[in-house]
Amino acid sequence: MSKLSEIRALFEAKLKSSSESFDPRDLERVKSDKYLYRVLEHYDNDVQLAVDMLWEIMVWRKTEKINEITEKTVNIEYVREGLFFPRGRDIDSCLIFIMKSKIYVKGQKNVAELKKVIIYWLERLEREEDGKKITVFFDMDGCGLSNMDIDIVMYMVTLFKNYYPNFVNYIIVFQLPWILSAGFKIVKSILPAKAVEKLKTIGKDKLKEIVAPEQALTCWGGKDDYVFEFIPEKQTESTAKKVTFKENGTHSLGELLSLSTNIVEFKTDGDEISGEFTIKNMDDSAISFKIRTTSPEKYRVRPSSGLLGIGAMQTVIITVQPGFNVSCVNKDRFLVLALQIPKIDISQTELSELWQSSSKSKVDEYRLKCQSSEKEKNTLNHESNSPETDVAVTIKKIHNDFEALNNEVSKLRMYQIVTIFLSAIVVLLSILIYREVGNEDGSCTRI
Structure with missing residues (x-):
């Protein structure tokens, strides 16, 4: 039995022994080899963990009524203002999902409604990209403390970690101000090692390593002069088919x-x-x-x-x-x-x-x-049996810089000692000269 068949069999057995019932549209996912493969790959081919995740996804989608989140049910004004939108592709041809953080001001929006907007976009992108990975792009350029809401960022990370399997290619944090770096350190601390590898904190000088200039917005230093304008999702027959995912035996x-x-x-x-x-x-x-x-x-x-x-x-x-x-x-x-x-x-x-x-x-x-x-x-790596890691290289560089600084301080101390010694000699000579002149003056007076 293949691992995908094993996942499907274990899930169906659990469903039969449970009183839980799920939305038929969500159960279509279990019929899709492609979707099950995403779940399996999310947990590095661990069948039991994949089954557990699949079950949790079904429970979450039912509890949160995910299939009812549409353009008609979300706060459309939140959608139209352009806090979240997709644009461009990364070096792996994965769609970029952007959070324009400067637009967000903490405390000015209903958080529950904003979370629905995030889900709306993820559901739409999953349909439009047919499950292919996306790159999440936190545009932090020009942001201050009022633009940073760690709860929203953590919520997005949780969605990808628990409910959208193997859906993220990179997580890009762009132009992060130093004053907000502590917030993303917290986010990084809860990510699994596999996800940390996908997290990239970069500036304009390094962006081209992830996003080609032709795919990057002009405000990032790229060549795309796109200005966000919300375009409703096309509700076509093909879109409807993607909602249910494709069953076995058909091309996907x-x-x-x-x-x-x-x-x-x-x-x-x-x-x-x-x-x-x-x-x-x-x-x-x-x-x-x-x-x-x-x-x-x-x-x-x-x-x-x-x-x-x-x-x-x-x-x-x-x-x-x-x-x-x-x-x-x-x-x-x-x-x-x-x-x-x-x-x-x-x-x-x-x-x-x-x-x-x-x-x-x-x-x-x-x-x-x-x-x-x-x-x-x-x-x-210079034919070394134990090549240095980036961390080791950084530590070595810091150590070398410290030694150089320490040498400079030692030299400065030496210069200070020499200066004090020379100053003392000058003072001593001045005293001797003064006394000599005084003696000569005294002699003249007595005559």
């Missing part, structure tokens, strides 16, 4: 291809640095695929696109261009796009038209991270 994102890995490991062979992975068509129709990267200038990808018949496999080889070393790959990402096509011998013109006309919901996306091999990591 993540099912077209099977990838041999989700991390491309790069190795050096002579003068060439390269990595590879294999993709396999898991669908019952032909597939067209494309491969994109966050740094196209660095890599040669062969093949960068192609066609796969039913059950066919393709090894993709990625070579680092001359002039770049293996240490530059770790922050880069690759994106594999897949689309169903009617036949394997499709013409290039027909294929181009299919890609151009296909809606986002029909295109599968698979993200791959990059890393250098263990051998390369050891080389990059």
